[in-house]
Amino acid sequence: MQELVDRYGVLLVFVNVLALSLGLPVPAMPTLILVGAGVAMQADPLWLPLAGVLGVSVLASLIGDSVWFYAGRRYGNRTLQSLCRLSLSRDTCMKRTERFYGRFGIRILSVAKFIPGLSMVSVPLAGAMQVRLPPFLRYDGLGAALWATLGLGLGVVFARQVETVIDTLSQLGTGAGVVVGTLLAAYVGWRWWRRRSLLKSLEAARIDPPELDALVRAGQPPVVFDIRAPGFRDVDPYVIPGAMFADERHLDGILATYPREAKIVIYCACPDEVSAAWMAARLREAGFRDVLPLKGGIDAWRAAGYGVDRLGG
Structure with missing residues (x-):
C-alpha cells in the first residue's frame, strides 16, 4: 500500500480531485491526507514534494471547476438544474448556495470547498452571473489551495496514525479495496434511497x-x-x-x-x-x-x- 502511495500518489491526487470538481460523488480529502502522510514518512525536506502535490491538486481543481464555470456562463440556469440533479443532497445544495452567494458574492469560492455541496453549485453560478475569469480564478484557486493544504497538513501531522492504518490495510490485501469500495457504494446507495423515499412521500x-x-x-x-x-x-x-x-x-x-x-x-x-x-x-x-x-x-x-x-x- 505504501509503495503504491509513493509511486502513484501525485497521479491519484490529480485524478481524485479532478473527479470531485467535475461533480462525481468521490471524496478527495482522504486521498490528500494519505498522500500527505506518505510524503511525511519518506521525504526530507518536506516542503518541495508537498508543494508539488499541492500544485497538482490546485491544477486539477481549477480544470474541473473551469468546465462548470464556462457551462454556467453559456447555459445559465440549465447548468444549475443539471448539477442539482447530480447532487445527492439536492434538497439543500441550491438553497445553501443561494444564501451564501447572495451574501458574499464571488468571494464565497475561497471557502466553498469546506462546505458540502456549496462548491458544486457556486462555481457554475459564478459563470451564470457573468463573473470575469480573473477574479474567478483568483478566488477559486485560493479556495482550492486552502482546502488541499488542510488535507496534506493533516496527513503530515498524523503521519504515524495514517501509517498504522496503511499497514492494517496492507495486511488485508485486495480485501481492503473491496471493503472501501463496498462502504462507498453503501453510502451512495443509502443517500440515494433516502432521497427517493423522501420525494415519494412528498409526491x-x-x-x-x-x-x-x-x-x-x-x-x-x-x-x-x-x-x-x-x-x-x-x-x-x-x-x-x-x-x-x-x-x-x-x-x-x-x-x-x-x-x-x-x-x-x-x-x-x-x-x-x-x-x-x-x-x-x-x-x-x-x-x-x-x-x-x-x-x-x-x-x-x-x-x-x-x-x-x-x-x-
Missing part, C-alpha cells in the same frame, strides 16, 4: 402547473410564493405572474398578513427541491390548511407553456 402533497393555471383561470388564484434567493433570481429573472417573494426562514410576516384559510402555492429554484415542501409543512404547522409546493417549480410551469413575468420589465 401526493403537491400541485401540478395545469392545476394552478386552472385555479387562476377560474378566478380563484391562490397566493403564490417564490422562495428563490436573490442570486438565483438574478440568473433567472422571471417569475410566475402574481408571485410574491418570500423567505422560508422568516415566516412571521406571512403569518401576520395572510388568513389561515388562504390557499398558498410555493415554488423554488430546483425541480423536486424539498425547500418548498419544507416551508409548506411549516405553514401547515402554523395553522394554514391548504399549502402546496408547485411540482417541478417555475421550470415545470414554463415547460407546460404558461407565461412568466420578467423582473423589472
Whole structure:
C-alpha cells in the first residue's frame, strides 16, 4: 500500500480531485491526507514534494471547476438544474448556495470547498452571473489551495496514525479495496434511497402547473410564493405572474398578513427541491390548511407553456 502511495500518489491526487470538481460523488480529502502522510514518512525536506502535490491538486481543481464555470456562463440556469440533479443532497445544495452567494458574492469560492455541496453549485453560478475569469480564478484557486493544504497538513501531522492504518490495510490485501469500495457504494446507495423515499412521500402533497393555471383561470388564484434567493433570481429573472417573494426562514410576516384559510402555492429554484415542501409543512404547522409546493417549480410551469413575468420589465 505504501509503495503504491509513493509511486502513484501525485497521479491519484490529480485524478481524485479532478473527479470531485467535475461533480462525481468521490471524496478527495482522504486521498490528500494519505498522500500527505506518505510524503511525511519518506521525504526530507518536506516542503518541495508537498508543494508539488499541492500544485497538482490546485491544477486539477481549477480544470474541473473551469468546465462548470464556462457551462454556467453559456447555459445559465440549465447548468444549475443539471448539477442539482447530480447532487445527492439536492434538497439543500441550491438553497445553501443561494444564501451564501447572495451574501458574499464571488468571494464565497475561497471557502466553498469546506462546505458540502456549496462548491458544486457556486462555481457554475459564478459563470451564470457573468463573473470575469480573473477574479474567478483568483478566488477559486485560493479556495482550492486552502482546502488541499488542510488535507496534506493533516496527513503530515498524523503521519504515524495514517501509517498504522496503511499497514492494517496492507495486511488485508485486495480485501481492503473491496471493503472501501463496498462502504462507498453503501453510502451512495443509502443517500440515494433516502432521497427517493423522501420525494415519494412528498409526491401526493403537491400541485401540478395545469392545476394552478386552472385555479387562476377560474378566478380563484391562490397566493403564490417564490422562495428563490436573490442570486438565483438574478440568473433567472422571471417569475410566475402574481408571485410574491418570500423567505422560508422568516415566516412571521406571512403569518401576520395572510388568513389561515388562504390557499398558498410555493415554488423554488430546483425541480423536486424539498425547500418548498419544507416551508409548506411549516405553514401547515402554523395553522394554514391548504399549502402546496408547485411540482417541478417555475421550470415545470414554463415547460407546460404558461407565461412568466420578467423582473423589472
